[in-house]
Amino acid sequence: MKDFAELIKTLDSTNKTTLKVEALTHYFKKAEDKDKVWTIAILSHRRPPRPVNTTLMRQWASELANIPLWLFEESYHIVGDLAETIALVIPPAEENTEKSLNQFLQEILELKPKTEAEKKDYLHKNWLELNYYERFVFTKLITGSFRIGVSQKLMTRALSKATDIDEDILAYKMMGNWKPEKTTFKKLILEENEEDYLSKPYPFYLAYAIDGEVEDLGDVAQWSAEHKWDGIRSQVIVRNNELFVWSRGEELVTDKYPEFEDFVGKVPNGTVIDGEILPFPDGKIGTFKDLQTRIGRKNISKKLLEKTPVILKAYDVLEWKGEDIRTEPFVERRKILEKLYAEVSSEEIPLHLSERISFKSWSEVAEERERAREEKSEGLMLKKLDSPYLVGRKKGDWWKWKVDPLTVDAVLTYAMRGHGRRSNLFTDYTFGLWDDDKKELVTFAKAYSGLTDAEFRKLDAWIKKNTLERFGPVRSVTPHHVFEIAFEGIAESKRHKSGVATRFPRMVRWRTDKNIHEANTLGELRDLIPD
Amino acid sequence: MKSPLLAFNKRGIYCEAADVYLDPWKPVDKAIISHGHADHSRWGHKKYITHHSNVPIIKHRLGEIEVSGKDWNETFSINGVKFSLHPAGHIIGSSQIRVEHKGEVWVFTGDYKDEDDGVAVPYEPVKCHTFITECTFGLPAFKWQPQVEVFTEINNWWQQNKEDGRTSVIFGYSLGKAQRLLKHLDTSIGKIYTHGAIENMTEVIRPLSEMSETTRITRDTKKNEFQGNIVVAPPSAHGSPWIKKMVPYVTASASGWMTFRGARRRRAIDRGFVLSDHCDWQGLLKSIKATGAEKVICTHGYTDIFSRYLRELGYDARTEETQYEGETGEEELKNEKES
Numbered sequence: 001m002k003d004f005a006e007l008i009k010t011l012d013s014t015n016k017t018t019l020k021v022e023a024l025t026h027y028f029k030k031a032e033d034k035d036k037v038w039t040i041a042i043l044s045h046r047r048p049p050r051p052v053n054t055t056l057m058r059q060w061a062s063e064l065a066n067i068p069l070w071l072f073e074e075s076y077h078i079v080g081d082l083a084e085t086i087a088l089v090i091p092p093a094e095e096n097t098e099k100s101l102n103q104f105l106q107e108i109l110e111l112k113p114k115t116e117a118e119k120k121d122y123l124h125k126n127w128l129e130l131n132y133y134e135r136f137v138f139t140k141l142i143t144g145s146f147r148i149g150v151s152q153k154l155m156t157r158a159l160s161k162a163t164d165i166d167e168d169i170l171a172y173k174m175m176g177n178w179k180p181e182k183t184t185f186k187k188l189i190l191e192e193n194e195e196d197y198l199s200k201p202y203p204f205y206l207a208y209a210i211d212g213e214v215e216d217l218g219d220v221a222q223w224s225a226e227h228k229w230d231g232i233r234s235q236v237i238v239r240n241n242e243l244f245v246w247s248r249g250e251e252l253v254t255d256k257y258p259e260f261e262d263f264v265g266k267v268p269n270g271t272v273i274d275g276e277i278l279p280f281p282d283g284k285i286g287t288f289k290d291l292q293t294r295i296g297r298k299n300i301s302k303k304l305l306e307k308t309p310v311i312l313k314a315y316d317v318l319e320w321k322g323e324d325i326r327t328e329p330f331v332e333r334r335k336i337l338e339k340l341y342a343e344v345s346s347e348e349i350p351l352h353l354s355e356r357i358s359f360k361s362w363s364e365v366a367e368e369r370e371r372a373r374e375e376k377s378e379g380l381m382l383k384k385l386d387s388p389y390l391v392g393r394k395k396g397d398w399w400k401w402k403v404d405p406l407t408v409d410a411v412l413t414y415a416m417r418g419h420g421r422r423s424n425l426f427t428d429y430t431f432g433l434w435d436d437d438k439k440e441l442v443t444f445a446k447a448y449s450g451l452t453d454a455e456f457r458k459l460d461a462w463i464k465k466n467t468l469e470r471f472g473p474v475r476s477v478t479p480h481h482v483f484e485i486a487f488e489g490i491a492e493s494k495r496h497k498s499g500v501a502t503r504f505p506r507m508v509r510w511r512t513d514k515n516i517h518e519a520n521t522l523g524e525l526r527d528l529i530p531d
Numbered sequence: 532m533k534s535p536l537l538a539f540n541k542r543g544i545y546c547e548a549a550d551v552y553l554d555p556w557k558p559v560d561k562a563i564i565s566h567g568h569a570d571h572s573r574w575g576h577k578k579y580i581t582h583h584s585n586v587p588i589i590k591h592r593l594g595e596i597e598v599s600g601k602d603w604n605e606t607f608s609i610n611g612v613k614f615s616l617h618p619a620g621h622i623i624g625s626s627q628i629r630v631e632h633k634g635e636v637w638v639f640t641g642d643y644k645d646e647d648d649g650v651a652v653p654y655e656p657v658k659c660h661t662f663i664t665e666c667t668f669g670l671p672a673f674k675w676q677p678q679v680e681v682f683t684e685i686n687n688w689w690q691q692n693k694e695d696g697r698t699s700v701i702f703g704y705s706l707g708k709a710q711r712l713l714k715h716l717d718t719s720i721g722k723i724y725t726h727g728a729i730e731n732m733t734e735v736i737r738p739l740s741e742m743s744e745t746t747r748i749t750r751d752t753k754k755n756e757f758q759g760n761i762v763v764a765p766p767s768a769h770g771s772p773w774i775k776k777m778v779p780y781v782t783a784s785a786s787g788w789m790t791f792r793g794a795r796r797r798r799a800i801d802r803g804f805v806l807s808d809h810c811d812w813q814g815l816l817k818s819i820k821a822t823g824a825e826k827v828i829c830t831h832g833y834t835d836i837f838s839r840y841l842r843e844l845g846y847d848a849r850t851e852e853t854q855y856e857g858e859t860g861e862e863e864l865k866n867e868k869e870s
Binding site: 012013014015016065067068070071072074075078079080081084085088089092149418419420421422423424425453470 | 670671673788790792793794795796803833835836840843
């Protein structure tokens with residue numbers, strides 16, 4: 001545990017990527033194999049299931065710190081991180097444990113079925129045997145994922161340096177449904193093992209947003225364009241008469257989309273399709289809100305399947321007849337995909353093609369982009385005809401060209417302190433729009449991003465001085481500041497007080513030039529909802 | 532109902548019986564000043580009264596002002612109200628202000644800390660009926676390590692950077708934190724360079740306290756002089772073009788706020804050392820207890836939370852609005868002056 005805590009501390013105490021990779025490489029060279037497997041698991045978001053709920057943890061921590069629970073809660077709102085708060089308020093350690101990382105994680109795995117009293121004893125004992133930073137790491141392992149500025153990509157790079165195995169191969173090996181307690185470093189990383197590959201998807205190729213003018217991409221004849229669909233980017237795999245569905249978050253979601261079981265027997269074995277899972281109520285593409293009724297559901301009822309079925313809008317094919325064809329040019333892979341689509345289109349399986357747009361000039365492409373909202377897409381994807389399917393987010397061959405967001409001017413009404421690097425700063429805001437007689441501000445969205453650090457600091461200081469009322473961590477503030485709020489999509493919603501739900505709202509500009517009476521009304525917001 | 536001995540109005544903390552203000556934030560005729568930070572000693576009063584070791588500091592900051600210096604424990608009367616200054620341990624020249632009238636004693640802390648930092652005269656608890664206290668770090672999450680441990684870490688960090696061929700740049704407020712650093716940095720590791728704002732303030736304080744030798748950074752300072760040495764700079768220097776001269780460098784900040792991981796990451800600083808010139812949670816509670824006060828008024832910091840906890844402990848505690856800003860205030864207000 002000491003080495004792991006030291007690693008996290010080092011990662012946490014630098015902003016420089018090279019130093020982070022250096023620290024991780026050093027750790028991977030030195031740590032024992034069992035600890036390495038767990039470290040890979042943790043940094044790829046495979047932490048053990050939470051053995052204790054956080055309400056109990058707050059209670060037990062405040063008891064150990066000898067402070068009332070309300071004071072613990074207030075401290076938590078300010079610190080902005082539960083594990084950090086616990087580590088700070090508990091008195092310093094008297095002894096120090098030598099237990100290893102994998103021992104701790106084994107214990108955490110075994111803790112789940114135990115009684116509350118046993119759990120409490122376990123936490124109290126261990127909290128008092130760890131120094132501040134180890135205690136923080138230990139509590140983090142129990143409560144949540146680490147957000148320490150180490151992406152999976154960065155970890156993969158370090159692991160590659162430590163093992164001399166190619167980064168892309170490692171990325172592939174680390175995907176899928178493995179459990180750290182059931183595998184070894186040798187099996188996971190070092191060994192070649194054919195059977196393990198049955199369920200494995202390929203790392204997704206992700207595009208950057210286009211920067212600058214689209215004409216700068218050069219000869220339009222070298223490019224392909226299609227809509228960027230607004231669903232769940234997925235890989236659907238048929239191998240050995242089995243189906244596997246992977247979401248971009250590397251989650252195996254086969255059970256959630258039973259519609260795709262029909263692919264087996266119709267799509268040949270040894271096929272991997274990259275596409276977008278889209279809701280398809282009443283035989284047409286629905287909104288992301290429709291899809292949300294399917295995400296996160298464990299049991300999919302027959303009724304829901306009828307009401308909100310899904311389809312796969314196929315972009316690309318990565319494996320064909322059991323062969324990895326990612327290095328083939330895009331245009332060749334599309335030929336295979338289109339042929340497959342033609343062959344199965346009579347079978348009534350939920351496979352649709354993401355059509356390529358025909359165009360002769362960039363201005364025709366731009367015109368199609370303007371139609372994105374009509375098509376219920378987020379914009380366009382531009383792909384070079386000869387591009388291979390790369391690993392991760394890369395510039396050059398693929399670009400996303402999203403539609404400009406919708407915007408309204410809204411008034412800041414409530415504020416809450418942020419988390420992580422924004423702890424102790426009011427950075428999470430609620431915004432209101434005028435009701436139709438312009439008398440009252442009605443909450444319509446929350447937004448956390450889009451301002452610079454300096455703007456956040458300025459607004460934080462203003463909020464502290466202009467608080468009207470406090471409701472736990474939330475403060476209502478004098479209506480004074482107007483912000484331009486951008487969002488990607490808009491739909492009617494019964495769950496929102498305003499009757500409108502917006503997708504991915506964020507601040508784009510602090511409208512210091514506007515007073516609150518110049519903010520938009522709910523009616524004006526509703527006018528943006530497409531028919 | 533008789534008016535209280537000290538009242539909070541638009542200009543500051545007012546003693547009506549003596550017609551004098553303590554640390555006022557608007558211009559007044561007569562002000563008793565606890566210490567030299569900008570949120571406590573502001574520009575524009577007709578007369579200043581403060582501890583004599585604070586006199587050169589506020590003169591340096593505010594220019595030609597009419598100021599009289601007092602000793603510790605020296606009682607002076609204004610309109611029959613007795614005033615005296617007592618060490619607050621916050622920075623050099625910082626005082627608590629004791630006010631006594633008709634058998635009633637109030638103490639105003641300004642800012643204070645209960646640990647001896649080796650530069651300021653250490654804090655002494657003063658018995659009183661009503662204690663007006665800051666609570667910048669009035670949350671149980673704040674727990675300081677002894678200074679000697681923190682300086683061991685800072686000096687080890689410097690040593691390591693030197694071995695890695697890098698320059699160490701440490702940020703601290705130019706009045707208070709900077710001199711504390713200068714006192715305790717281990718000059719057997721290397722030389723200490725200072726930002727102009729820090730050197731100016733330090734020159735004022737040198738006659739009052741012994742500190743390590745420093746080299747002022749000027750336009751003529753050569754780029755290759757820095758390597759392996761340490762640079763002490765105000766927080767405003769972070770991210771400015773000035774710092775580019777020190778490449779390759781590693782940054783650190785010394786402040787109570789460094790307790791929070793988020794605070795350090797937000798400022799994009801490589802290393803945070805938790806070193807504060809204010810009391811931590813236990814320090815506040817102990818100090819309040821030592822005064823024997825029954826009434827406590829919290830002026831700045833986590834005032835609502837802290838006074839609620841004090842009420843649970845049985846104190847008659849409340850919060851008053853002021854314009855003191857604790858550690859952030861020191862940083863931001865001073866930057867205006869210095870830039």
